[in-house]
Amino acid sequence: MAQTSFSDIAIVSCGTLSLELNHLRAEGFLDTEHLFFTTPGLHEDIHELENQLLDRIARAKEKAGKVLVVYGGKFCYVNADEPTRTMQQIIAEQGENVARIDATHCMDMIASEAEREGIAADVAGGEKVWWMTPGWIKFRHKVFKGWDKGLANENFPRHSGGAVVLDGIGYMDTYMAEHPEDFLEYSDWMGIPIIPYPVSLDRFKILLAEQADKLHN
Known part of the structure; x- marks a missing residue:
């Protein structure tokens, strides 16, 4: 399989996965210059999670034309005040040049x-x-x-x-x-x-x- 380039992509991730993402950049798999992280553990504070996520995406857009969000869907963002508001909805609102990894949470990304x-x-x-x-x-x-x-x-x-x-x-x-x-x-x-x-x-x-x-x- 040909190596995929991330050189024109900025990555926005939960800080919990900063270890793996920095490892992949160090070994050369991720050739992006732009990694942005939210504070680890914000699934406990989803309003701060959304605020930080939108901030990091906005900053990422200033650095690259495409943004890849490394956040789970089903379990990382559960909004009790607005149950119908989901992580996927938040990402969709950011435009067609923003995509999210297809996984339910960080453990699902690894196994x-x-x-x-x-x-x-x-x-x-x-x-x-x-x-x-x-x-x-x-x-x-x-x-x-x-x-x-x-x-x-x-x-x-x-x-x-x-x-x-x-x-x-x-x-x-x-x-x-x-x-x-x-x-x-x-x-x-x-x-x-x-x-x-x-x-x-x-x-x-x-x-x-x-x-x-x-x-x-």
Whole structure:
């Protein structure tokens, strides 16, 4: 498959995926000069999410004629005040030169639902899993802003298969070696084991390339 160029595309993404996107730029897959990030964890504050997203898209348009938004659809933006307002609607309002990656959330960008089911069967015996990417580790205090131990106890322990980190950049090996106490404290706070799972970024690359090709065509 021929390499897709992103040289005329600016990318706007949730900051949670900044690790993967900067990795892809460093290795040469993303040849764009323009990466814009919103604050990680804004799915907890969708009004600020929309404000930042529109701001970053506007800034991206000043740098490139085409904009690729790396945000999930179904789970990243849930507007309780306007239930019919969706992420896809927001993107459609930005014009034909703005596209969004075809995925439901950041974990889905890294591993498909079928792949996640296979991973859960492999490491958790098919038990319910809480999925994360490395950004959920690095930006923990932003992603879980406002969460106390009580809220953690309400949400995490029901995921008896543990928290699986879909790591396509080798982040967890370094993190656990350099911050073992933080890793253990994080797991203790969640009340479930945190399980690093190495994956490739092949699916992420394909999804990014698909939207780049659509923007070019």
